[in-house]
Amino acid sequence: MAHIHLGEGSFPLWAVALWTTAGIALIGTVVYRIRTGGIKTHQIALAGIGAAASFAIFQLNVPVWGGIHMNLTGLVGIIAGPLLGTLIALVVNIFSAALGHGAVGLLGANVLVNASEAIVAYYAFRWLLHMDWDIFPGSAAAATVGLSTGAVLMGVIIVVSGVNGSALPRGDLTIAVAGLVGLNLGVAIIEGLLTGFVVQFLASVRPDLIGYAADATAEEPAGVTA
Amino acid sequence: MQRWKQYAGLAGLAVGCLATGWWGFRATGGALPWAKRSAKALQRGVQQGSGSLIDLGRGIVIAGPIRKGGLLAEFVGVVVLLMIVAIGLYVYADRYRSTTEVDRTAS
Secondary structure, eight states, X not given: OOOOOOOTTOSOHHHHHHHHHHHHHHHHHHHHHXXXXXXXXXXXXXXXXXXXXXXXXXXXXXXXXXXXXXXXXXXXXHHHHXXXXXXXXXXXXXXXXXXXXXXXXXXXXXXXXXXXXXXXXXHXXXXXXXXXXXXXXXXHHHHHHHHHHHHHHHHHHHHXXXXXXXXXXXXXXXXXXXXXXXXHHHHHHHHHHHHHHHXXXXXXXXXXXXXXXXXXXXXXXXXOOO | OOHHHHHHHHHHHHHHHHHHHHXXXXXXXXXXXXXXXXXXXXXXXXXXXXXXXXXXXXXXXXXXXXXXXXXXXXXXHHHHHHHHHHHHHHHHHXXXXXXXXXXXXXX
């Protein structure tokens, strides 16, 4: 799914500074909100599990649509929430960049992309539940919308930044990036359906984990702060 | 909301995404792995291509930079580390919840 795979030095310096600053601002906001609001106990475990699963699947290239990898960020956003989902996106991208999968200089941009997937998936899922959607169609649609948002944001970041060493005029670059975004949308629905099955299963065995049970909202924060 | 409307909405979303994906697949070179596709499209623009959408013969492989860089051990190490942390957090969360439930019952 959406992830900028360009090497170091692909973006001009001003773009690296811009996306890094935006990424730091997002992480700072998330940490502040976690410190002031606390985290529910069950979310702590889900964050760890989500980070492990997301990192592992991030590195596996699936031979579909030519060869792509999944992120599970939609699933992470739905089960761990938008705040922890953003932190998980940061952790996964740091470890991935350390292994050469994604440039260190593009950490800010990639965190923005993956965090947007988790955040949009979470709020879309809550909104669809509010609209009386069932778990499976709601979570599948929400994850697809979240992942599509990340794909579009990835395209916007690349087009706004420009790519060093590419002779393409901005118009041609936009069309090329639109093709990459389009391919990501095709992957988004597949990952979205997989997310739907996982959330449906979780809702059947542990509805409190996804906040589907009434008692989940009554749980006290663990007092753990970032 | 009626169930058929929910699934109709999801089906519409699926059709739109798959159609856009198919256009993107063809417009950016066809059956190419993502890294090659990305580099080619961003350097040379869109170029039509084709090929199988699914190539099971290649199997599921670990991302090129890790595989070619000889970092498989490090990758497995990080996965194991994250799994240990995740299990530790699960145990902590489970015990914390049990403790607080006992405290609430006692009070």
